[in-house]
Amino acid sequence: MSNKTQASEIASGIRRNHKAIRAAERRFAKSRLILEGFPFDAWLLSLSPLYRRSRERYLEMGGSFRAGVISSPRTLSSTSLLETVIEYSPLSGELYWAATDPVERKNLTDSHARILELREYCASVFHEQSHRLLWRFLPPPPRSEGGISRYLNFCEALVIATDMALGDSLGPTLSRLFYLTGATYDPGTRTLQEIKKGRAAARRYRNYLHQVVLASFLYLELHEPDEILNRIGAQADPLMTRAVERALRLDQAFVRITNVGWQQKNWKLLRRFKGAGSKAALDPGDSWLIYLWAEKWFEEMGL
DSSP, X not given: OOHHHHHHHHHHHHHHTHHHXXXXXXXXXXXXXOOTTSTXXXXXXXXXXXXXXHHHHHHHTTOEEEESOOOHXXXXXXXXXXXXXXXXXXXHHHHHHHHXXXXXXXXXXXXXXXXXXXXXXXXXXXXXXXXXXXXXXXXXXXXSHHHHHHHHHHHHHHHHHHHHHHHHHHOHHHHHHHHHHTSSSOXXXXXXXXXXXXXXXXXXXXXXXXXXXXXXXXXXXXXXXXHHIIIIIOOXXXXXXXXHHHXXXXXXXXXXXXXXXHHHHHGGGGGGSTTTTSTTOOOOOSHHHHHHHHHHHHHHHTO
């Protein structure tokens, strides 16, 4: 899909849902949870218990936000990930105006160009919150470079699965708008709708997320996709195989270049974390530890 088509879809999605967006903003106008100026924040808070829970947990741990100008690429390459404060670009007003203003819409070329430019400065706050929560939730990292790399890859795998859970809970129709603008990082699937409701269904979906975590971790550890599929993807249950295949759609440039480069540049900073290298340190070197801590994380997030 071309950038022009994506911009058009973003604009039409905002116009189609503008009443719901404004209603959510009025509902959360005085809430401590609201993030002023972040695109769709109030609407996401109203739609998703998971989105609300993440914000609540982050504020409870003493987290804070700072409005500024931060691009999506900078969130991927800078050390901001290790800071307690989350910086975000308050561009909702500009984005909604570009999509809905009658005069602005007359010149679609300029309107679409503006929407695409704004998108470059919209990084998922939900994704950033998950990383900060995990720094507090998980045991401290080891001190060795290899151990810290495994620790970081496990954290990223948990965040990826949590992003997917948010997308699935919203459903692919709504998730697509948030995903195209960068407010969330996963477009969602119909997996939850396919699983029947009930206690057994909740367990089944959690098992699905476990497969996502393990496959994502192995992929970030630079195992080849065919190897990962052979190891955990060849199962009688097609749903679990789909989970592995979904994890393997993670952008290869991120896996092999961005993620590796960030770790090589910043792994020593993790040694400063309280308790790093202690007897309680977590080195996720086997699938049992991955399962155990992923299960605890899913329980914490209500998944």
